[in-house]
Amino acid sequence: MPWYYKNPILHADYADPDLIRSGADFWMVSSSFNHLPGIPLLHSRDLVHWTLVNHVVPRLPSENYDRVQPGKGIWAPSLRYHAGRYWVFFSIPDEGIYVCHTANPLGSWSEPHCLKQVAGWIDPCPFWDDDGRAWLIHAFAWSRSGIKNKLQLIEMAPDASRLLDQGKIIFDGTPSHPTLEGPKLYKRHNEYWIFAPAGGVKRGWQTVLRSRHLHGPWLSRDVLHQGESPVNGPHQGGWVELENGESWFLHFQDKGLYGRILHLQPMHWQQDGWPLIGEPLDETGKGQPVLNHRAPDLPCYPQEMQTSDAFLSGQPGKQWQWQANPRSDWLLPGSPGLRLRCAPLADKEGTLALYATPQLLLQKFPAVRFSVTTVITPDFQQSGDEAGLVIYGERYAALILCQQQGRLLVGLRHGWINDRGGLTEQLLLIDDVSGCAVAELACDIGYDGIGHFRYRRASHGDWQPVTPPFSAGAGKWVGAKTGIYAASGHNHSAGHARFTHFIVSSK
Template identity: 55%
Template sequence: MSLNFYKNPIICADYSDPDIVRVDDDFFMVSSSFNHMPALPILHSKDLVNWHIINHVFSSLDLPGYDQVQPGKGVWAPSIRYHDHKLWVFFSTPDEGIFMCHTEDPWGEWSKPHCVQSALGWIDPCPFWDEDGSAWLVHAFAQSRSGIKHKLQLFEMKSDGSALIDEGTIIYDGTADLPTLEGPKIYKRNGWYYIFAPAGGVETGWQTVLRSKNIKGPWTARNVLFQGNTAINGPHQGGWVELDNKECWFVHFQDANLYGRIVHLQPMYWADDDWPRIGEIKDNNAGQPVLTWKKPLSISNTDDYTIQTSDSFAHGKYGLQWQWQANPQKQWLTDNNQALILNCYPLPYRNEQQTLYFAPNLLLQKFSSFQFTAQTELNLNAEQSGDFAGLIIYGERYAALVISYYNGEYSLYYRYGWMKDSGKVDEYREKITTLSSPNCLFKVTVGLNGICQFYYQEQNSEWQQIVRNFAAGKGKWVGAKIGIFASTESKQNSQGKCEFKYFNITHI
């Protein structure tokens, strides 16, 4: 492919519900993080094609229950905006309400989450500051919590974004024409107010734009991006930016099943009728996603600016690509300058079970390609029977290759399980072999459709393949993840530890 062209997806990883903003020569992206911590990854780009994780908005969520694994809960569909020399991120948690954080330095510290409005099932908030000094917020609804669906609600807001100041108005009911209307992003251009919003559902939907001369309506809808004859299903939910040369671009996600909601970039332009056109135009109004396209007129060449995956664990620290399953705890780690050391933290009891599914101390990262290989070296220093550590592929079904310590002996086990509709977890273990040493290399290859094959290598030996393969599956609202952990089956706290020397990802 020519260096002047890019290929979709621009990010083959689960950066769900992306929103973007331009600040001078920089572009910033934020995405949903659900129950994973640290939360709200901030990505940076100079050319809209190549992105790098630079920060997270906060490290833990100070709300009841988030010290435990809460699959599918947590941070939903944020918006990012630039106003008053600050970057602002508004987000919702579906069971608690709408929150806001801001910063003057996206690489630095963000303000702590501030509750703008307590509410059940108010989701996908987006702020808007008008030229007259007024401030507004639009949001959608989660029917599972609020009993409302297909509708958007608008509020006037304090200028500092701290609270809503009126009773709110339903400004569009999409029950008949725009089912599952959600994820609104509000803008103003040429005297028109616009709300970009997805409809039709995550897997099969489309992108809609609403337009009005008055922010309170009435609003007119036009559908502007469909799957068309491409393989890019449900192209919607994202944001647009405009360059100095008036080029416009739209970032959105595609639901790629077990790989999560991967990120695409579409060309966009404004027609003479002041309606946007997105993607490859197939008729007068609607487009379809492009697979390749000429790159934006970039401000600088950043082809080596990539999403972090591999990690040398320099100075005993892990990189920004990693997240825990719940609010992180100090007792999960031991300070060390040479390697990453995870403590054997007890598996929690949940629903009268003790399984990896609800372990909060899994250190995970997103799948970063449709096919890849991951390798790590670990050394388990067990303290009591039941200590174990390993490499895991995690979702609503999961599998792990682990070193376990029982009664003075180190052994290799394959553990796998899945969450059932009943809320119970089925988990199984198979002993592979007795190990001569607690030091081992582990590797997993992830093939097309998420078919995974685990391998291990003892010192001075050849790679050995685990006979049983594994079909990775998505999690609750997220794609499959890969990572490492250390734990113990004992009810007592363990002094056992596992040293991880590196984690290498190779894309196939």
């Protein structure tokens, strides 16, 4: 029996997705920027329902990422299966192009191997041709390379150990395709195809290039625009073909503070050989996104993305990421619950601030409207120790328990990065809860990211609302996140906090 789905299929920030089919399994990766572990790996059996099963990169191969680097880190990975192994290529735009591989995507991946140490080469995608030769295509970041709107092709060793030449620009989109990037290279019916987004994240479109020869000449057609739909900037993703010949295209939509959420579009190959993505928009072959559609001709395998966490093993689940390369001493042994050490707050511009604090443990916003609740048992040792529930972006706020001069207080720490890049942060003290052994903190996120914090002693009694409300904001290239942390205003503290659970309830 046919079944139907609604877009977005995943209302969470999985930017720059790429996917493959391996037998009956579908695998997807996405950008992770400075959040670690990096490159989330998602799995599906029906292309509609996904779950997070692994991360490719436990930590970034540079000490630069031992501190918070908003917007940097891993950009636009690509995923392929070749010669019995899964391959992920990615760029760290200030460092170079890297590759990891594995025979088992659910196990450990190889350490990142640097194919090219260079700034500004981004969005790499490998391609193994029928003659055994291997290639790499990539785009450029103007901010690092001084080059933009161009795609470069380089021959690569078949084992992906090294690049074999200096590369050649095979397409220049400067006059017609501004911000051309994110290329994905395929072969179909003895023709080469490049799927590449253009026009920018918020208002862009999906372009497809076509050629009989890898080095061109390449013909181009814009195949997916917003059209009359509410889905702005539908582009940057991957094409996958089912065993029955059906084609589908997965892409993102930039939704501001919610990040880059995922949509699935039907894709049809037309009589002229070009693909049509979504539903027809006009006579030129352009498509526009569908909001409801018949699902892929596959059995439905319902599953949900991980959000809530009981921390039963004393470890965070796969949905959690740190803000920088993790340190082993951020987590203390012991369960049930999660014990976080009061590691130092970061010093940014002479101010101790959450924004640059690496040990924030965060996960993506899961829906337009939702609530989060956590229970904290503090074991603070000195003034300046604190722990709390945080909503994080370039505008951020945290409802906290903190110790000051022998008293246990509830406070609201909030801040923002202004248009000049400067940091402003304030701490408002709300209530004295001295003698409280356990406290429950919560936040209700409504439309447009308006959040209302509340708290109560232990898990009973009346909830106390916190004013003022908080307006969440996106981070650097990422959506807003929510999570927990423990910290101290001192370089050394023996304090910690135990988080019994973290409950997420979508509305």
